[in-house]
Amino acid sequence: MxxxxxxxxxxxxxxxxxxxxxxxxxxxxxxxxxxxxxxxxxxxxxxxxxxxxxxxxxxxxxxxxxxxxxxxxxxxxxxxxxxxxxxxxxxxxxxxxxxxxxxxxxxxxxxxxxxxxxxxxxxxxxxxxxxxxxxxxxxxxxxxxxxxxxxxxxxxxxxxxxxxxxxxxxxxxxxxxxxxxxxxxxxxxxxxxxxxxSLFTFNIKDARIQGLLGISVPDAEVSVPDTDLYARGPLLITHWGMSGPAILKCSAWGARELARRNYQFTVSINWTGKTTVEVEAWMGGLRSNSPKKTVLNTPWPEIPARLWQRLIERAGIPLNRIWTEMRKSEEQALLTELVEGAYRVNGKSTFKExxxxxxxxxxxxxxxxxxxxxxxxxxxxxxxxxxxxxxxxxxxxxxxxxxxxxxxxxxxxxxx
Ligand SMILES: Cc1cc2nc3c(=O)[nH]c(=O)nc-3n(C[C@H](O)[C@H](O)[C@H](O)COP(=O)(O)OP(=O)(O)OC[C@H]3O[C@@H](n4cnc5c(N)ncnc54)[C@H](O)[C@@H]3O)c2cc1C
CATH class of the missing domain: 3.50.50.60 (FAD/NAD(P)-binding domain)
Incomplete structure (x- = not known):
């Protein structure tokens, strides 16, 4: 020109x-x-x-x-x-x-x-x-x-x-x-x-969170197995899956890696923000101090009741199970659900904010x-x-x- x-x-x-x-x-x-x-x-x-x-x-x-x-x-x-x-x-x-x-x-x-x-x-x-x-x-x-x-x-x-x-x-x-x-x-x-x-929410269709939109936990850990992606913070359940600071941080740090995977990956959620040992100790405390209480009625303090129920159902624990009657396998399954629950992500949604x-x-x-x-x-x-x-x-x-x-x-x- x-x-x-x-x-x-x-x-x-x-x-x-x-x-x-x-x-x-x-x-x-x-x-x-x-x-x-x-x-x-x-x-x-x-x-x-x-x-x-x-x-x-x-x-x-x-x-x-x-x-x-x-x-x-x-x-x-x-x-x-x-x-x-x-x-x-x-x-x-x-x-x-x-x-x-x-x-x-x-x-x-x-x-x-x-x-x-x-x-x-x-x-x-x-x-x-x-x-x-x-x-x-x-x-x-x-x-x-x-x-x-x-x-x-x-x-x-x-x-x-x-x-x-x-x-x-x-x-x-x-x-x-x-x-x-x-x-x-x-x-x-x-x-x-x-x-x-960057900054997107995860689309997840999973019975554990279905219909729980609006429910949040204040301190969750999110990681993607086989990567070094890790984020922690509040996690929000939405109509489409998961959002909130922990997920958005993970999406930002993982922007390139998650694009490479075409937004198809598994995410591991620790709903408690604590280590396996700490959560095990908390369970042990309930067994000793509240033996006759049902697992259903004694949720992890920061997990809302509806989500807690879904997690114990997924762990295969009957809703009337009391702490002293918990089987080893049930305890292990609940522990897994609490600190490293695996969720399949299938696509992303734009974070409107x-x-x-x-x-x-x-x-x-x-x-x-x-x-x-x-x-x-x-x-x-x-x-x-x-x-x-x-x-x-x-x-x-x-x-x-x-x-x-x-x-x-x-x-x-x-x-x-
Ligand atoms: C919905 C939404 C909410 C957000 N909220 C926040 C927030 O609260 N806090 C925060 O920190 N960040 C926020 N962001 C991110 C933030 O808006 C961007 O990081 C920021 O606007 C980038 O500024 P910029 O000037 O580089 O680009 P832009 O703001 O995108 O401005 C670029 C401009 O260039 C113009 N342009 C493009 N091509 C040409 C061309 N060829 N000739 C002439 N003009 C052109 C565009 O029309 C546009 O007006 C938000 C983003 C979105 C989408």
Whole structure:
């Protein structure tokens, strides 16, 4: 494609994608260098759509984990690379950034942080206002279709947007999970890791959990035999199978392995969160202290009665069995059900509150001091377009804010 320098629009910084990362970068660059002309190109009818729907309409902006060394452990992809960036812009900086612009965040019991209004619209409004005050231009329904590097030093990058030619000194790719954009980037010799979903729930049809939707246990362990996949936390039984933090964490860490298995695998559940020895000791205690009580009426303290009944039925224990009459084989079967019950997973479902894609620009391509693409001076990338993703809890937005902020600083500076 030929670009006539006289007829082509020229801008300083073009941001591809009006999402969390694109806005944060554009605002940062514009505030750092007010004379720069910055344009966000957004293919959709509206910007910040994911921020709007995020966290069930409340936007889980970040997580109250303020130590970068601890924070990185929430990122199945990006753990190593994000340490340096988090040293410079972490959740504490996010909280302060929004506070300086009039938005107060609050922390929930599990560490998730939301605007005090409980409305994602508050975050959207803040970002729109900050962008407008900083002089960032936003063009809607503007799809970037083509991107080409400068032909020589000191000439700009070339793009086409809805068929129109646009030139820019620097480009930030913040297009989220977009196969078309990844294809465009691989045309520039940038390695892309194949995308697979992360954060999904497990489809399980099993008599033990059938009809128990809404029932949860507070501390379960989930593992996938023959792998090192392991997660613990609350587990929720749904209409389709299993969900809740323990399952979602397992889906994030296992995103690639479980895709390889085409989401057909067996999962082992420890409903108690305790070791076999501890559960055996608990059973022994009941035999001695409550010998005449039925097993049915003395459930493991954190297992709801209906689930407990299903587990003892599966262990082949009659419902009127009292503890002193438990046979060795029955005890063993119950123990297995409690600490390593095997469930066949047959497919996955999207987690409606938050889902992300694992995969994207290979992290080897990125200089994480600036979120610059190593092989292309003047080209930057931040947000979900990178092969970075986290478990649920506000960590995915934090990666977008951190990458956006560091890229924004670099975009505003003189170096490429
Ligand atoms: C339902 C849901 C709820 C979520 N809730 C949370 C939450 O509460 N907390 C959390 O931390 N994470 C949450 N996430 C994840 C979070 O939304 C993403 O990690 C985050 O939005 C990534 O930001 P981004 O800027 O990289 O990409 P995006 O927000 O996806 O923005 C990319 C933008 O680029 C545009 N674009 C794509 N291609 C082009 C093109 N060729 N030209 C121009 N524009 C283009 C897209 O239209 C889009 O607007 C949620 C995700 C979903 C789906």
């Amino acid at each position: 030929s670009f006539d320098m006289k007829t082509t629009q020229a801008i300083d910084i073009a941001v591809i994608g009006g999402g969390a990362a694109g806005f944060f970068a554009a605002i940062t660059a514009a505030e750092a260098n007010p004379s720069t002309r910055i344009v966000i190109f957004e293919r959709g009818r509206d910007v910040l759509q994911k921020v709007r729907i995020s966290g069930g309409g409340r936007c889980n902006v970040t997580h109250a984990c303020f130590d970068p060394m601890e924070l990185v452990h929430f990122y199945p992809r990006g753990e190593k690379e994000l340490l340096g960036p988090f040293m410079r812009f972490a959740p504490g900086d996010t909280v302060e950034w929004f506070a300086q612009r009039g938005v107060k965040l609050k922390t929930e019991e599990d560490g998730r942080m939301f605007p005090v209004t409980d409305q994602s619209g508050t975050i959207v409004h803040c970002l729109l206002q900050a962008a407008s005050q900083a002089g960032v231009e936003v063009r809607l329904q503007s799809r970037v279709e083509y991107l080409a590097p400068p032909k020589a030093d000191a000439t700009p990058w070339r793009m086409t947007v809805n068929g129109q030619k646009v030139m820019a000194r620097k480009i930030l790719v913040a297009a989220g999970s977009s196969p078309a954009v990844w294809k465009m980037l691989s045309g520039l010799d940038i390695q892309i890791v194949d995308p697979v979903p 938050e889902f992300v894609t694992a995969g994207g620009i290979d992290l080897k391509e990125i200089d994480f001091r600036r979120f610059g693409v190593r092989r292309h001076p003047g080209l930057f990338a931040a947000g979900e377009v990178l092969n970075i993703d986290a478990i649920t809890g506000g960590f995915n937005f934090q990666a977008a804010w951190t990458g956006g902020w560091l890229a924004g600083q670099a975009l505003a500076g003189d170096e490429g």
